[in-house]
Amino acid sequence: MEHNVVSELKTEYINRLFVEARRIDGRRPDEIRSIEVETNFIPQAEGSARVKWGSTDVVVGVKLEQGTPFPDTPDKGVLITNSELIPMASPYFELGPPRPESIELARVVDRGIREAQTIDLSGLCIKPKEKVWMVYVDIHALDFGGNLFDAALLGAIAALRCARVPNARFKMGEDIKLKVDHYPISCTSIKIENGLLVDPCLDEERVALARLTVTTDEKGDVRAMQKGLSGKFTFDEVKTAIQTSQRVGRELRQKLKI
Amino acid sequence: MGGLQADHKLIRADGRRVDGRGLDEMRPLSIKAGVLKRADGSAFVEWGGNKVMAAVYGPREVHPRHLQNSMRAIVQCRYNMASFSVGERKRPGPDRRSQEISKIISEALEAVVFVEQFPRTTVDVYIEVLQADAGTRCAGLTAASVALADAGVPMRDLVPSCASGKVEDKVVCDLNKEEDNFGSADVPMAILPRTGEFLLLQMDGHLTYDELMQAMEYNMKACKRINEVQKEALRTRYQTSAMEMEKEPEPAPIASIPVEPAANDQNDQGGA
């Protein structure tokens, strides 16, 4: 059985490699892993996508149900993002109610979607104060190989892009496509003793001192940020992470034609 | 499950079912083994509209310690349906149905794993239903036993599983979602293919003795075919040539496997 002890040796090794601008999986420090996106992976759901990002494997499902709006936004639909870090994905994920890591993941993805105005919630109102569409984005991790944040947001966006509003199910006419206006992309960097690594793989994540996820939109503007873990970033490191995120955002949009 | 009547007929005028199958035909089934990296063993089953992932960790240490059995391994299965797997979004987390299914699947697997070889350990099995189309516990158990073999856990046999039932006045093999919702009986079953012994058996609905026998015989034959698909998935997983090590092979889906009809065969005991 794996024990959650990251040996000094491994930490040292990763840092030594960094000095030579290398990483344990052969990448450069500013290089992200290969990505595969399969949309509509769960055809019965309103929208879905499976993202294989390096060895991380995530399924995101989008379901639309009807419900009552929040009292302070009576004419807006509701976006609810949830994440399940199921024990299948890693020996360190436990059964039970969502732990802080799972909740943080869901909220960071949610922030990215919401702050980028990915979907216009006003357009999801059926009857003000009474009935609106509830958009549920459910993140289901299948295989944890490092950096769930970026894989999960990409999956969420891919799932929303192919999602439909299930009018037929509610006898409100025919299904129509869910309107998606923007496409945020996040990029996570971690700090190790000797510097920054973008898109950490599993081993790197386990030795990370601190983590910064930066979410950008099509223009390269920043929509959300999240620092995690208990290490510290210098101002320069933060700037580098943001610039890397803008670059990765551009590259990914080009590659995936978003 | 219940007496809800569908607006349309579940058995067509030509004797075929809503999806065109004969009474004794299974839905298309494909199984892929070894699809996850972290888990010790894994399998992905696509069966009709079902998409079910199973993963195995173990044998490994038991936490919390008080659950461990000093003489043998315990088998802990958790069956879960993803929120997006069903028509109306399901609240995440275990409900009573999932807990019951988890229990009966654990028991079926305990019967085949050589638990006495690994005292004080647990074999953890996780089943996630990503898309549900009736017979999810059968798909889950089918996937779980492949995942166990993929993990190298010593076992007596794989465990194929299928659910037959009754729609209108006909006993049919491998219920789909509509048939399960609007039919009058559901009989999920799992066997040890070598001996034909039952490892899982449930029934709900209303069946005469003969109808029940028919349903179980359909299941028996279907399980034999499912076992072939399971074995093929495992062989394919390990027999890829060096060149193809990077890509994972897609086993061809088997469309509407006809199960040999046992309806008129009085002598057929439906076993070996």
Added chain:
Amino acid sequence: MSEEERISRERSSPPLQSLPPPEVQQVENARREEAARERARREQELWKGRGRREPEDRRPRPEEPVSREIVIPGEIIASGRMRAGPGTYQEGDDIFAACLGIKTARDGYISVIPLTGKYIPKQGDVVVGKVIEMTPSAWVIDLNSPYVSPLSGAETPWEVEFNETSKYMVIGDTVLIEIRGVDSIKKVSVTMNGPGLRKLVGGQTMDIDASKVPRLIGRGGSMISLLKRLTRCSMLVGQNGRVWLDGTVDDIHVAMAAIRKIESEAHRLGLTDAVAAFIEDMRKELDARKAERELTRDAREEYAIMKERIDKTEEE
């Protein structure tokens, strides 16, 4: 670490990563075979799950094709005249596969060599362990197995006083130890008293599937020797699938990639040649990248120096 240090370390440790000398091995094999037959005779109904420990598995697989037929649990593989070996179970006259593996027959025994599976400790195995817990008088060692083992202070060459365990080893340390015994409920005891057994300093470890260890070692140690030679790393392969390596950062990088390749292509024919070619390709790529970086660095430095000189001359 200097070249001399590395060589002296290699010399001072007996070749535990390869097999013991041929004569010792033959005696060992004969003893094991007899013990195996005795066990099989006694345990007719149960599965014998010690596939990796029996002589036919201990010997590294030869390069010529053997029966590569993969068998699935529950498949019938023999009847009657054959005896049930490891990885199988018997009911009546019939023998069935008990795990996913490769069917093999030798000396009237039919066995299944598992393709994968956890390492189950066996007496006499030399393994690479990791300290995961400490008590006042012992350390708890992770064996890359469902079973951990205590290592008591008394089983080390040190004079360990009560409450002073942390003076010698701490959590995260790597050790080369031997399995002293495994009882009927798989409680394991280990020792560090023995030739070559010690705390391993420096280097890296990686875990592979324990069932691939014979392949990594190779017939007569051929594969591991090749690896050590081509990667210039010192290596110790534990029976538990944990490998310790030491060398330069580049060499370890290449060695680890090669070991992963061996692990994933264990059943391939001509693996030794493929591994040699793979290592060479990796080296070339690393050298090219290094050269590129140095070129860029050198070029920039040179330019800077040149520019400085030119400026100075111009001033003068």
